[in-house]
């Protein structure tokens with residue numbers, strides 16, 4: 001756990017050992033306390049080095065223990081940091097790998113910190129719904145100042161060693177032998193006064209405008225983490241460091257921790273943390289998983305189509321150092337596409353250089369542009385990213401079949417078309433996988449990996465490994481129309497549009513859902529995605545009729561309610577951000593700043609009158625229920641259909657692909673927070689009043705679970721044996 005040995009009879013090295021990331025479990029904290037006590041008492045020891053086993057210093061408190069009652073958690077890390085700091089023998093932290101959360105707090109208790117050049121440090125507690133409650137909010141501002149500490153503590157950002165050195169978090173960065181260097185430093189400082197190295201005793205260096213700085217940070221986090229309490233608590237704790245002596249600041253830190261811990265947020269965020277890791281460990285009903293099916297290595301790739309999605313996918317591959325051949329259909333498109341890719345690559349290279357990655361200078365190297373399909377002959381994987389048209393996609397896959405080597409995986413970036421139909425025209429249906437990236441593809445973390453009827457487990461394993469290599473979260477889903485993410489999303493967007501038809505203001509709907517915590521409201525999201533794209537998707541998937549926009553309409557299609565508004569706006573060339581107007585207007589085509597548009601409001605009130613819609617102004621609470629409960633309900637239907645392995649998969653898709661607020665865990669976790677019987681009752685009521693909206697018809701899985709009360713999400717599967725994955 002924490003072992004202790006003598007070096008040269010004067011330096012004790014204490015090694016933290018708790019695989020895989022040396023998380024500070026209560027057992028490890030106890031062992032560390034014991035080892036420290038021994039080293040302190042041992043008169044032969046004049047200095048101490050703390051390091052982590054297997055090249056990882058420490059990833060912080062053991063998150064799995066957070067739900068243990070505190071009396072069972074053993075000694076508190078905070079007491080340990082005080083013990084280290086007040087010790088007369090110098091203590092040096094040798095940081096390799098990571099020093100995160102409690103791991104960094106432990107290092108801040110030490111008198112010196114030496115880091116390996118590839119190490120990263122940070123205080124990510126805010127991302128787990130808590131704050132750095134083992135003195136991080138009090139010691140870090142004393143070390144690096146208020147502004148830098150605020151940034152680190154409120155964003156949870158991981159800082160690479162070189163940046164940590166610039167900020168003053170570590171004293172030295174080394175390329176190798178971190179522990180040896182820490183031992184050398186420890187020996188050198190034996191006998192020197194430690195006063196200036198005891199962070200708790202230092203004054204906080206405050207700029208004159210400190211209150212303005214704190215207020216600005218508060219505005220920022222309220223916008224960035226709407227509805228979440230931990231970022232605000234983090235700022236309050238740093239404010240305490242400004243105004244109160246250390247011990248009082250610590251009291252405030254503890255109070256804020258207790259306050260946060262009493263909310264649902266830590267549990268929701270910690271659930272989201274583990275859910276992300278769980279879904280990456282895919283298993284198929286056949287039993288195939290990482291453990292049984294090795295992914296094929298991907299040394300080279302090709303991307304077909306260099307529009308927004310294709311360009312982003314090329315960048316993603318290039319960033320992972322996978323050589324890419326980028327193909328377009330004609331010279332003009334290749335010219336436009338290659339310019340977009342090169343400019344994105346330049347931007348990424350610059351970003352990486354700023355982070356100290358010198359190897360990034362060569363990141364443009366792996367991309368080659370071509371018009372010639374023949375060049376794709378030897379690549380290991382092809383990702384098709386042309387626009388959503390089945391005929392075109394089939395033509396491309398037929399062509400690829402004849403050109404690519406038999407071992408090449410052929411992937412489609414369709415956002416919802418039938419993978420099996422695409423596979424049917426190829427010579428290798430078992431090697432066809434859906435790889436649904438999210439825009440911008442080089443930034444968004446989510447990759448839906450779509451399992452077609454014929455897809456082999458090796459293809460799945462390879463696609464899931466590719467997601468990892470690209471730094472993305474791969475979530476395995478089934479081949480249903482629109483897959484999982486968009487299947488739920490399209491119903492949500494429709495609900496929002498129905499509200500507008502009934503006389504509600506789209507700005508209010510957006511604002512309400514943003515206040516709930518979504519990264520953007522539905523209308524801003526539609527403008528970003530492109531109204532023409534969404535309309536095309538509605539028509540393609542039979543949610544509306546193509547001719548309806550100009551024709552006479554009953555607002556029903558196959559007895560289901562639909563709205564023509566998207567089609568009408570497209571007819572008026574209002575495509576969203578790209579055309580400078582959609583649901584909102586923008587300063588110019590491609591502009592980002594959404595402004596309310598008086599023209600649209602006039603148009604909507606006319607439309608409302610002409611079409612005789614009922615007027616139904618609803619409250620903020622109802623907007624949330626009306627729009628979000630269809631996501632939850634369809635999530636249950638996805639589980640019923642076996643198109644996702646579990647509720648965690650749906651939550652991860654929404655958290656990482658759709659800006660769902662992690663402090664509510666994800667839509668399915670949120671349903672359990674609200675209470676399944678409550679969600680069910682509301683849906684029943686809404687469906688009774690709107691039988692023409694099938695998205696509101698409660699799923700039988702929801703009904704069955706609600707009948708059992710509100711069982712915790714992790715028990716859903718065990719309670720209902722009938723629901724099984726059909727992936």
Ligand SMILES: CCCCCCCCCCCCC/C=C/C(=O)SCCNC(=O)CCNC(=O)[C@H](O)C(C)(C)COP(=O)(O)OP(=O)(O)OC[C@H]1O[C@@H](n2cnc3c(N)ncnc32)[C@H](O)[C@@H]1OP(=O)(O)O
Pocket residue numbers: 020021023059060061062063064070076077078079098100101102103124125128131132133134254257274277278
């Ligand atoms: C005076 C007394 C008063 C008492 C008052 C009580 C107050 C109580 C206060 C409590 C104070 C606590 C203060 C400290 C808080 C914290 O430290 S919170 C934790 C902060 N740390 C993190 O958030 C780190 C999260 N982890 C990561 O970012 C990554 O895992 C990684 C470390 C960078 C490694 O990444 P990668 O190599 O990609 O591997 P992963 O797949 O992500 O992880 C590997 C496995 O490790 C598990 N894991 C990771 N971190 C932790 C952790 N901190 N605890 C437990 N487990 C962890 C992860 O789940 C993976 O596990 P498997 O899936 O089982 O393999």
